[in-house]
Amino acid sequence: MTTMTAAQLRAQTGGMEPDPEVPARPRPPRQYPAAYKLRILAEYEQLDKASKGALLRREGLYTSLISEWRKQRDRGALQALAKPSGRPPADPRDQQVARLRRENQRLASELGKARKVIEVQGKLSALLEQLATDSVTQDQGGTG
Secondary structure, X not given: OOOOOHHHHHHHHOOOOOOOOOOOOOOOOOOOOHHHHHHHHHHHHOOOHHHHHHHHXXXXXXXXXXXXXXXXXXXXXXXXXXXXXXXXXXXXXXXXXXXXXXXXXXXXXXXXXXXXXXXXXXXXXXXXXXXXXXHHXXXXXXXX
């Protein structure tokens, strides 16, 4: 086996290098309509072993999907075939409640900070007023 330099490899492959960039997000899991699932199951069960593999490759499916679809069909659950598997979509009301709770916590925290600032400003104002009155009384007492 011989080793090639990067330049030799580029010359041999015609300058075509694989794109090293990874896609930003993986695509979400596929969702299959019930009619498609039933059609594939019917076709799959009529084929021999080699043809079953060809069908799976052609459709981009796995045997685990076929098994799951069979279980759903055998339970008599056409509704289950129509229902996508996985986590159910979040209820918009729950999302809004969570958002409002976070906002409430943020505002309560800001209110607490504002109260502390007001308290400090009040103490500072009282201290400055006391210093001003002390200064005035010292000036009056010292000159008279």
